Each structure stands twice: as C-alpha cells, then as structure tokens.
Amino acid sequence: MTEIVRIENLHKSFGPLEVLKGIDLTVDSGETVVLLGSSGSGKSTLLRCVNFMETPSEGQVSLHGELVGSENNGGMQYRERELCKLRTRIGMVFQHFNLFPHMTVLGNVMEGQVTVLGRSKPEAEDKARQQLERVGLADKAEEYPARLSGGQKQRVAIARALAMDPDVMLFDEVTSALDPELVGEVLKTMRQLAEEGMTMLVVTHELGFAYHVANRVLFLHEGTILEQGEPQKVLKDPETTRMREFLEGHSLFKLPD
Amino acid sequence: MVEWNFLAVLSDIDLLLLGLGNTLVVTALALAFGIPLGLFLALSRLSTIRPLSVGSAFIIEFFRTTPPLVQLFWFFFALPILIDVRMTPFIAAIVTFSIQSSAFFAEVFRGGILSIDKGQWEGAKAIGMTYGQSLRRIVLPQAVKRMIPAFMERSIELLKTTTLVSTVAYADLMFQANDLAQKTFRPLEVYTVVAVIYFLLIFTFSQISIAVEHRLARSGESTVR
Numbered sequence A: 001m002t003e004i005v006r007i008e009n010l011h012k013s014f015g016p017l018e019v020l021k022g023i024d025l026t027v028d029s030g031e032t033v034v035l036l037g038s039s040g041s042g043k044s045t046l047l048r049c050v051n052f053m054e055t056p057s058e059g060q061v062s063l064h065g066e067l068v069g070s071e072n073n074g075g076m077q078y079r080e081r082e083l084c085k086l087r088t089r090i091g092m093v094f095q096h097f098n099l100f101p102h103m104t105v106l107g108n109v110m111e112g113q114v115t116v117l118g119r120s121k122p123e124a125e126d127k128a129r130q131q132l133e134r135v136g137l138a139d140k141a142e143e144y145p146a147r148l149s150g151g152q153k154q155r156v157a158i159a160r161a162l163a164m165d166p167d168v169m170l171f172d173e174v175t176s177a178l179d180p181e182l183v184g185e186v187l188k189t190m191r192q193l194a195e196e197g198m199t200m201l202v203v204t205h206e207l208g209f210a211y212h213v214a215n216r217v218l219f220l221h222e223g224t225i226l227e228q229g230e231p232q233k234v235l236k237d238p239e240t241t242r243m244r245e246f247l248e249g250h251s252l253f254k255l256p257d
Numbered sequence B: 001m002v003e004w005n006f007l008a009v010l011s012d013i014d015l016l017l018l019g020l021g022n023t024l025v026v027t028a029l030a031l032a033f034g035i036p037l038g039l040f041l042a043l044s045r046l047s048t049i050r051p052l053s054v055g056s057a058f059i060i061e062f063f064r065t066t067p068p069l070v071q072l073f074w075f076f077f078a079l080p081i082l083i084d085v086r087m088t089p090f091i092a093a094i095v096t097f098s099i100q101s102s103a104f105f106a107e108v109f110r111g112g113i114l115s116i117d118k119g120q121w122e123g124a125k126a127i128g129m130t131y132g133q134s135l136r137r138i139v140l141p142q143a144v145k146r147m148i149p150a151f152m153e154r155s156i157e158l159l160k161t162t163t164l165v166s167t168v169a170y171a172d173l174m175f176q177a178n179d180l181a182q183k184t185f186r187p188l189e190v191y192t193v194v195a196v197i198y199f200l201l202i203f204t205f206s207q208i209s210i211a212v213e214h215r216l217a218r219s220g221e222s223t224v225r
Helices: A041-052 A079-086 A105-116 A123-135 A152-164 A180-195 A209-214 A231-236 A240-252 B007-011 B015-044 B050-063 B068-082 B089-114 B119-125 B131-168 B173-184 B187-217
Strands: A005-016 A017-028 A030-036 A058-063 A070-072 A075-077 A090-093 A170-174 A200-203 A217-221 A224-229
Touching: A005 A041, A005 A105, A017 A041, A030 A041, A030 A209, A030 A240, A041 A170, A058 A075, A058 A209, A058 B015, A079 A090, A079 A105, A079 A152, A090 A200, A105 A123, A105 A152, A105 B131, A123 A209, A123 B068, A152 A170, A152 A200, A180 A200, A180 A240, A209 A231, A217 A231, A217 A240, A224 B007, A231 B068, B007 B015, B007 B173, B007 B187, B015 B050, B015 B131, B015 B173, B050 B089, B068 B089, B119 B131, B131 B173, B131 B187, B173 B187
Parallel strands: A030 A200, A030 A217, A090 A170, A170 A200
Antiparallel strands: A005 A017, A005 A058, A070 A075, A217 A224
C-alpha cells in the first residue's frame, strides 16, 4: 500500500487551548478513515491541519512521502505558495458547502481548474461535466447554487473538489447541516467514491457510514487518539469507557428490533 | 413684487453648460482615481501587516474627519509651499476629491468585503487559490454587488461637494453661476437655474441608483450558502 498522508506528532493550540496533543496517523492509498469524537475532541481541527486550513503548532505533515514545509531550527516553516499548491492535491468538502453563489454549478466546478490549475476552458468544462455526472447532477450544470437542495449543493461541492484530481479527499461533517432525508444521497455519493478507490479522511457523526464504509475508525478524545481499528471491532466492542459512552449517546433512541 | 426674468440667464446658458461640463469632469476624474485608491486603502486596512493597516486607517480617518474645504485649500495654498509644485485649481480639485472620496470608498469596500461569509474564503482556499485569486474571483464580485447602493450614494455626495472648487477659481457650474450673477445682476434667476440643474442631475442619478438597487434585490442573490 502506498502511503498518501502521514501525520507525525501533530499539535495544535488556539491561544492557551491545546486542541490537538500529539497525533500520529497515516492514511494509505484507497483507504477510507473515519474520525469520530464528541464536539471539541479536535477531529475537525485535525482534518483542517492536513490541508493547512489551520497551521499546526508543532509536528509534521507529509503528502506522498514529501514533507510539507521546511524545518527551521526546531520548528516548521511554511510558504504560502507551497501550501496553495498542496491544497490543489487535497480536496475538501465543508459542512456548509461554501459554493460560490455568483457562479453556476458548472462555473463552480470549473473555477479551480481554470484559475488555479490553468486548464483551458473547454478542458475544464469537459472535466466538470464528468464530475457532475459522477455525483448524479449532470442536469443541474446551468443552475445557480441557490436553486439546489442542500443535498445537491453538497454533491456539487464534492464534484468541485474532485475536478482538481486530488490525491485525497477530506470531508468535514458534510451531512451535519442537511435535512435528515437529504443525508442519504450525500453518503451514497461518498460510499461510491470510496468503492472507486478514492483515499478519504472523513469526520462524521454517521456511525452507519463508518461501520459500512470505513476501513479504519479513529476515536478522538480531548486531542488524542483514544482508540482505533476496524469499524466492526471499534464500534461493536470498544475498549475504553469513553468510547462506549460516546456510542451509547448515539444509539439512545434506536428503534426496537 | 419681485419680477422674474430668465432671459438674461438663458441667453448665457452656454456659460453654465460649460461649468456643468467642468463639474462632471472633476466628479468623473475623482471617481476614476478615488475608487481604485479606495480599494487599495481598504485592502491595506484589512491587511495583517500592522504598519500598513495602521497607516491606511490613519489616512482614511483623517480625510473623513476634516472638512473638504480645508483639504482643498491645503492642497491649493499650502502644498506648493512645502514642495515645489505648480498647483492649478484643476489639479488641486482632482487631488483633493480623489483622496477625499477614496477615504469614503475605502470604508465601503471594507464593509463589503467583511460582509462576505468567511466560508467563501475557505472554499476558495481549499481549491488552492491564493489570497489575490480568492479576492478577485470569489469575494470582490459578490461584495461589489452589495456595495453598489453605497457607491451611488457616495458619488452623489461627491458631485455636491465639488461645488467647493469654485472657491479656488475652478470654472465649475457654481463658479460660472457666480460669474454670471455678477455680470447680469440677476442672482435670483441664475441660482434658481443652477439649483434646478443640480436637482435634475442628482435626481436622475438617484433614480437610476434606486432602480439598480431594486434589480439587485429582485435577483435575490443569497451569498451565504
């Protein structure tokens, strides 16, 4: 297995608050890794450190074995240009979609390709239409985002990220802002991506998705990885009390069998 | 009983029209320089580089809080003493109103940029855009749409403020009116006509501005999601 993302001894503080307290994690090609944890556990921050939406306070991140940034007397130094280039290789999907409302769906999916990667417009349009097809929204290409449902917006956001041909995709609670009946279509798209072999790092509260799709589940608690392993093991037979409590909280109102 | 006689004014209406032309030239040039300069000041003020943001904040506040007439006199009478320039009324007018309006436009730009949801910056950043690309392609196009009413408002203010240039003998509409009033001994008719010209000009502008505003409101661009 080729290693795509490697995170070593990652720390992140916001002022006096240390959110991540030394995380080590590698994600291999084609793997889907799900990060679980209660709010404030640091799972979103960890995800955002992978593509440097947040700059780590300490520790190192590598993509394809290449260290991001350069070492400079003990600390790490990052240049903005290098980070921009890095982000073109890491797709990210957000909780609130962050689509560009002044552009059509097609425009949204073409934008990064044209402005950042310098692809020609016809080439970018072809690629954009392919990706919209892939998420099942080929017929919405000419619409503006305001006319789409939440689930459709999120699938456009996924297409926008995919159009950059990323090595890995980051999903940051992408179904949390959706009406319950729209969650399924987004999870289905993500599952399909996982099955096509996309490398994915997913922060979610959807335990069903973790159980059925993830190769590996990590449980974060107070900035450290408390437990990790295959979903069937971690979700069914957790080792720590904290993880057990977390799972119970999620299944309090399960329908009777 | 006062007798109204517009004949004297109307026979010399070309003088007033010349002044109107000069008024429009000063306004247009002040806008042409003031808007880009305003964007530059706004970006500087928003910058994380401290000397830059403090410096531009100072310039903006200084020109917003001093009377435009003082600024105009300063550039016309005081600046030539400090440095070796030959100030004409025209140049003093352009310099004063470009900088003065840029200070106001800077605040309009800043407000517009800050009103854009930070998710838009993040969305742009996540596909690898630089700060400049995010600003140019994503943030400004949305911000400018929201700023149009404020821009129109400021431009109208500017047009009115340019009457001050008559005090340094620049032949704008107001200056020509003073001239004509003295020549014809008909201040009543002259200033009435001038008021009507300003009214028609600005009323038309503001009607256009209202129409644009309505159209923007109807297109109902929701910018957050």
